[in-house]
Amino acid sequence: ATPVSPQVQPIQPAPAGVGTSPAPVAKVSPSPVPIACSEPPTVSQLVSKPPAPPSAEEDGINLEEIREFAKNFKLRRLSLGLTQTQVGQALTATEGPAYSQSAICRFEKLDITPKSAQKLKPVLEKWLREAEQRQREGQQHLLEFVGGEPGKKRKRRTSFTPQALEALNAHFERNALPTGAEITRIAQELRYEREVVRVWFCNRRQTLKNTSKLNVFHVP
């Protein structure tokens, strides 16, 4: 099992219907049924602004308390110098099932149902307390607890040669959203790490988007 790198995910098949290919499909979904998606409301939807209501409850859950904790949680996480990804991974390791970065993100934003929040809160609470305990014992203990390698450093910034940049830009002009296979090919051709090339395309798209409001990628 190849260890999947955090955050920056390995390439994946390019989104269908994007890029150079045409196909402005307009398929009519067969589903005649109620659209709905009638999910229960999230905590942030139910809870009101700062002044806090005397008793905001939903199914016997103290929403205000949860809101308070979520806010606090983020601050304490940052104090520990941890990312959402790290928390998720650590939690997955020590506690039960899987906790993704997204899950942590959603909890912090309270973009979840009260029920989920209520369930997640004690888990986070417990874990956080333990993590803080480790930190007091020393940074090493914390890192160990979290599961990160102590000496992990930021990747050195790559500098592309002018030739490589030229080639990359040429590729980009042809296709701004290459598939995984294409990225691999380009990386080999230019003799750069695949991940580096992948990120280059990400950032290049980003830059373009910032520059021109025109969204070149989307095909309606």
Added chain:
Amino acid sequence: ATPVSPQVQPIQPAPAGVGTSPAPVAKVSPSPVPIACSEPPTVSQLVSKPPAPPSAEEDGINLEEIREFAKNFKLRRLSLGLTQTQVGQALTATEGPAYSQSAICRFEKLDITPKSAQKLKPVLEKWLREAEQRQREGQQHLLEFVGGEPGKKRKRRTSFTPQALEALNAHFERNALPTGAEITRIAQELRYEREVVRVWFCNRRQTLKNTSKLNVFHVP
């Protein structure tokens, strides 16, 4: 098992040149132990690990104090919910010369010379205190102080063209819970897949979040 974790950079200053290399303990010693390059060493290079030396000084500058402040500064900045960019911009506006995001970044990482740090510290200290004062007066005051537009909404992530988004939001305002037929119509009008539009509405409702506390769709 998934090792690898993103960097755990914050809070803890980088080991900077320590580790494998010979102990950089030579600061009192007159021996010309070369730190590394010919450049003046940065604070993080001069300061040692957590336990802190009784008196780490350089040119009469209390390095330990600076290290402490830098660490604290980051935490307080995050508590205020500000980015390095915002601090830089605000500083540029209120204080003298230009302070770039890079500058703030380098200060926090102590990737600067003691002299620069010593000069910057009081500026940051003063500004931070003032910002915190504003925050106590209300979030609006802080944003005003920082120079951000109060009503500015977070830019939306788009796979949709700006035009499409505009249309979608207009529809949403009229009706957050369109029927199947309506969704079909909207999808055709915007020439997006029906499913895409349907999911957009789902996500839109789900993420109603901060902006509005009014529950557009009634929940029994």
Added chain:
DNA sequence: AGCATAAATAATAA
């Protein structure tokens, strides 16, 4: 000294 942009983190469409 600080811009440009690579790398990393957070948020969100699917």
Added chain:
DNA sequence: TTATTATTTATGCT
């Protein structure tokens, strides 16, 4: 949830 965009941070450079 995962895969990808949006945002922020960090750093190589002249």
